Amino acid sequence: xxxxxxxxxxxxxxxxxxxxxxxxxxxxxxxxxxxxxxxxxxxxxxxxxxxxxxxxxxxxxxxxxxxxxxxxxxxxxxxxxxxxxxxxxxxxxxxxxxxxxxxxxxxxxxxxxxxxxxxxxxxxxxxxxxxxxxxxxxxxxxxxxxxxxxxxxxxxxxxxxxxxxxxxxxxxxxxxxxxxxxxxxxxxxxxxxxxxxxxxxxxxxxxxxxxxxxxxxxxxxxxxxxxxxxxxxxxxxxxxxxxxxxxxxxxxxxxxxxxxxxxxxxxxxxxxxxxxxxxxxxxxxxxxxxxxxxxxxxxxxxxxxxxxxxxxxxxxxxxxxxxxxxxxxxxxxxxxxxxxxxxxxxxxxxxxxxxxxxxxxxxxxxxxxxxx
Amino acid sequence: xxxxxxxxxxxxxxxxxxxxxxxxxxxxxxxxxxxxxxxxxxxxxxxxxxxxxxxxxxxxxxxxxxxxxxxxxxxxxxxxxxxxxxxxxxxxxxxxxxxxxxxxxxxxxxxxxxxxxxxxxxxxxxxxxxxxxxxxxxxxxxxxxxxxxxxxxxxxxxxxxxxxxxxxxxxxxxxxxxxxxxxxxxxxxxxxxxxxxxxxxxxxxxxxxxxxxxxxxxxxxxxxxxxxxxxxxxxxxxxxxxxxxxxxxxxxxxxxxxxxxxxxxxxxxxxx
Numbered sequence: 040x041x042x043x044x045x046x047x048x049x050x051x052x053x054x055x056x057x058x059x060x061x062x063x064x065x066x067x068x069x070x071x072x073x074x075x076x077x078x079x080x081x082x083x084x085x086x087x088x089x090x091x092x093x094x095x096x097x098x099x100x101x102x103x104x105x106x107x108x109x110x111x112x113x114x115x116x117x118x119x120x121x122x123x124x125x126x127x128x129x130x131x132x133x134x135x136x137x138x139x140x141x142x143x144x145x146x147x148x149x150x151x152x153x154x155x156x157x158x159x160x161x162x163x164x165x166x167x168x169x170x171x172x173x174x175x176x177x178x179x180x181x182x183x184x185x186x187x188x189x190x191x192x193x194x195x196x197x198x199x200x201x202x203x204x205x206x207x208x209x210x211x212x213x214x215x216x217x218x219x220x221x222x223x224x225x226x227x228x229x230x231x232x233x234x235x236x237x238x239x240x241x242x243x244x245x246x247x248x249x250x251x252x253x254x255x256x257x258x259x260x261x262x263x264x265x266x267x268x269x270x271x272x273x274x275x276x277x278x279x280x281x282x283x284x285x286x287x288x289x290x291x292x293x294x295x296x297x298x299x300x301x302x303x304x305x306x307x308x309x310x311x312x313x314x315x316x317x318x319x320x321x322x323x324x325x326x327x328x329x330x331x332x333x334x335x336x337x338x339x340x341x342x343x344x345x346x347x348x349x350x351x352x353x354x355x356x357x358x359x360x361x362x363x364x365x366x367x368x369x370x371x372x373x374x375x376x377x378x379x380x381x382x383x384x385x386x387x388x389x390x391x392x393x394x395x396x397x398x399x400x401x402x403x404x405x406x407x408x409x410x411x
Numbered sequence: 412x413x414x415x416x417x418x419x420x421x422x423x424x425x426x427x428x429x430x431x432x433x434x435x436x437x438x439x440x441x442x443x444x445x446x447x448x449x450x451x452x453x454x455x456x457x458x459x460x461x462x463x464x465x466x467x468x469x470x471x472x473x474x475x476x477x478x479x480x481x482x483x484x485x486x487x488x489x490x491x492x493x494x495x496x497x498x499x500x501x502x503x504x505x506x507x508x509x510x511x512x513x514x515x516x517x518x519x520x521x522x523x524x525x526x527x528x529x530x531x532x533x534x535x536x537x538x539x540x541x542x543x544x545x546x547x548x549x550x551x552x553x554x555x556x557x558x559x560x561x562x563x564x565x566x567x568x569x570x571x572x573x574x575x576x577x578x579x580x581x582x583x584x585x586x587x588x589x590x591x592x593x594x595x596x597x598x599x600x601x602x603x604x605x606x607x608x609x610x611x612x613x614x615x616x617x618x619x620x621x622x623x624x625x626x627x628x629x630x631x632x633x634x635x636x637x638x639x640x641x642x643x644x645x646x647x648x649x650x651x652x653x654x655x656x657x658x659x660x661x662x663x664x665x666x667x668x669x670x671x672x673x674x675x676x677x678x679x680x681x682x683x
Contacts, residue, residue, distance in 0.1 A: 123606035125649075155607065239597065240615035286615050334612060334649075337619035352619065355645070356631040408683075 103391075105368035105376065107207050110137040110174070112364050113150025113311040114331030116183060119160040125358065126155070129332040130168055133364040136380060138173050144366060145206065147174045150311030150329045151181025151217070151276035156234050159192055166196050177204075181276040181311060182217040182248070187234040190215075201254055203261050209270045209369055212261060214254060216275035216290050216310075220246035240286040240336075247284065247291040248277040255292065258299055270305040270373025278310045278328065280321055283339030288313055300324055305373040315361075316379055318389050319344035325394040327367075327377045335361030338410050346398050348389070350381075351406035359383050462492045467499070585667065592668025595661045602661070603652030610645065610665075617672035624682040638666060 115130040137147050149169065154161035162184060169176055180200040184193045190200060200215035222245055223233040236244050250258070265271070273279065279296050282288035290296070300306045306324045310317075314336040317328030326344070335353045343349070353361030360383040368376040374391035381387065390401045448465045458476050461468040471488050474480060480488065497503065595601045596617070599609040614620050622638045629636035632644070639662055643654035655662040 118607050123608065125606065125608075239611055241611055336613070336615070340618070354631075355641075356648075358649075 103370045103372060106371050108140075108142075108144045108366055108368045109146050109148055109177075110140060110144040110364065110366045111148040111150055111309070111329050112137065112169075112172075112332060113148075113329040114152040114181065114314055114333055115165060116152055116155040116331070116333035117161045117165050118155050119158070119164060126333045127164070127168070129359065129362060130165070132359070132382065133332045134168060134172055136364050138171070140366070144174050146177050147172050148177045148274060148309070148367075149179055150274070150309075151179045152183040152311060152331075152333075153181070154184050156231070156238060157184055157187030157192075162192050162196060177211075177213060177274075179213050179274055179276055179311065180215050180217065182219075182237050183234075185217055186219075186237040187230050201257065207369075209272055209373060210262075210265045212258065212271065212273045214250055214258065214273065214275040214279075214296075216248055216250045216277045216279065218249050218251045218254075220249075222246050243285070245287065247289050248287060249291040250275070250279075250296050251292070255295055255299065258296070262299060262303075265303070267302055268304050270369070271300065271303045271307070272367075272369070272375065273300065273306065273308045275308065275310050277312045278317070278319070278326060279308050280319060280326060280344075281342070282313070282317075282344065283342040286339055288339055288342070297321060297324060307375045309367065309375075316347065316350045316387065316389075317344065318346045318348065318377075318394060320346055320394045320397065325374065325391070327375070327389065330361075330363040330365055330379055330381065332362050332364065346394060348387075348403045349406055349410045350387075351384075351408050352410045354383070357383050460488055460492060462496055464496055464499075467492060467495050469495070585671075588664050588667040589671040590668075591660070592664035592666070592671070595665050596668055599650065602646055602650050603655075604646070604650040606649075606651045608650050610650070613649070617669045620669050620672070621682075622666075622669045622673055623676045623678050623680070625680060627681045627683065638669065642666070642669075 112130065112133040115126060115133070117126050117130065120127050137144065153165035153169075178197040180190065180193055180197075184190070194200065201213060203210065203212045205211070219237065222228075222236075228236070236242055262271075275290070277290045278288060278293075279290050280293045281290070300308075301322060301324075304323065308324055308326045309329065310326065311329045311331070313328045314331035314334065315328055315338060316330075317326070319326035335350070337352070338347075338349055350361065361381070363379060363381040365380045365386075366378040368378065370376060370391055372391070374395065376391055377389045379387045379389070387403050389403055393401045393403065448461050448468075450459045450461045450468050453459050453470050453476065456475055458471040458474040458478060458480070459468055460471060469488065469492055471480065471484065474484060596610040596614075599607050602609060610617075620638075620641075625638040625641070626635050628634070629641070632640065636644075639655075639657060642662065642665055646652045647654050
């Protein structure tokens with residue numbers, strides 16, 4: 040079949056490419072004029088331009104200024120290259136994206152699920168690719184990295200799965216939230232059988248994710264040193280709230296973890312795992328889901344946080360649609376503007392003011408199609 | 412005329428040829444004899460076939476009377492007989508299904524009420540212990556269904572007279588298909604995938620497959636697509652396997668699984 044018919048998304052993408060190709064051909068003065076006009080229009084509409092990164096700052100100048108930015112890549116689900124090059128190409132695309140950011144992010148957060156089945160070849164390939172990221176990398180572990188050898192190789196490659204650090208006045212905590220209760224010993228499952236069960240969403244065999252008592256204690260001790268008005272950014276692979284249990288979009292001891300974060304004035308939680316635009320606010324805690332580079336997941340049939348502005352459903356004929364990477368702009372206030380850099384679409388920003396106002400201000404544009 | 416059709420005409424034609432009236436002269440019924448279909452003799456001693464309409468016949472060139480027809484010859488001959496019949500009966504409203512062909516072998520009996528259904532004997536004990544409690548077995552038959560259901564139901568129909576046991580057997584059969592579909596859906600190897608990707612990776616519990624919107628015009632394919640076309644698209648592209656034939660048991664099982672996941676959702680074919 041010829042390529043006579045194109046999806047709307049494909050056409051849009053082609054037009055977008057053509058527009059920016061055209062921009063490159065302008066001389067500097069003409070470029071400044073075009074950029075100024077489009078930035079003006081954009082600022083007036085309160086929207087971002089089609090381009091993801093360079094002109095964003097103009098729009099942001101209207102609101103609060105970012106203090107610093109960090110980028111993210113998440114859920115790459117790598118197989119070995121000789122088996123499946125598709126997901127490898129996707130992570131390479133993400134690495135190119137974050138390396139092209141100007142100015143460079145302070146660091147790049149990797150959101151977990153580097154590998155698909157936790158195999159040495161997969162993890163080592165991922166580690167190798169991530170070496171070409173220019174900014175420093177902060178690693179987070181996902182269940183796909185863990186359940187073949189219970190994190191042994193991952194820890195060898197990347198160190199402890201939970202740690203904290205301070206950056207420009209913000210206290211960052213990275214958690215390993217993908218512990219599960221032992222469902223394999225009694226069933227006499229091999230490590231690979233265990234891994235494959237955890238790798239699937241829609242099976243009832245595996246246990247639910249948890250941070251675990253030991254790590255919660257560690258978190259409590261860690262936070263004891265942090266002043267209550269210090270902005271906190273907590274990163275975990277699974278969402279630290281309860282979205283949809285049958286698919287493990289769920290952390291069993293989320294309530295206990297939230298209780299530990301509650302005394303802090305400005306708390307942001309950033310998670311991977313769900314492969315979709317996801318915004319939630321519980322008490323004073325803002326939650327943001329990260330995009331996957333491998334594939335988008337449909338929204339669960341129930342439990343979607345009300346502040347989520349869902350993404351238009353992905354075009355199945357376009358490999359990268361619904362996938363992408365992104366950036367977090369940490370504002371002077373310590374809260375976070377979240378940029379979803381969707382590869383086949385206009386980027387979407389979920390602002391701190393949107394979550395802070397419980398959806399009353401700066402709402403992201405709504406999707407046109409039902410998400411099914 | 413499709414191949415199955417042709418093959419089913421063969422016994423009909425053969426029966427007619429072997430002595431089409433034999434049936435009508437069953438010793439028990441003895442109604443008026445059927446009109447005799449006298450087949451014309453062949454000048455060259457070729458085999459002559461008669462159609463069960465009682466009037467159409469044809470000579471089979473190259474086959475002598477008494478010789479066996481090859482499969483190919485039989486198919487050709489029966490196809491021609493049927494064509495002749497359809498030319499004679501242009502308004503016959505012929506359904507290309509095999510059923511009525513055999514039924515026509517005997518002309519309809521005089522209009523008569525169906526015999527009364529045998530009354531069940533409530534005291535009789537069922538001999539089969541393979542029958543589910545409360546079910547109706549072959550021994551008791553369809554007529555026992557109303558009694559079993561304790562309802563004042565019409566009798567004299569066989570269609571629809573099924574027992575709880577029948578329903579259980581059918582439900583189990585469907586469930587087996589759905590279960591097999593679940594297996595294939597979750598197994599890259601069973602799908603014939605070459606890159607380790609299985610359906611559930613993007614579609615947990617069959618989500619985002621929306622089978623209730625098919626058939627629909629699929630813009631990217633430039634034509635109307637059925638659910639199975641999209642299943643095959645996914646097998647060829649993200650899964651990187653070979654597309655399955657329509658009748659492939661794996662395809663049938665996966666359709667069963669995907670529809671099962673959407674039970675109760677409103678049918679909205681054509682929806683985008």
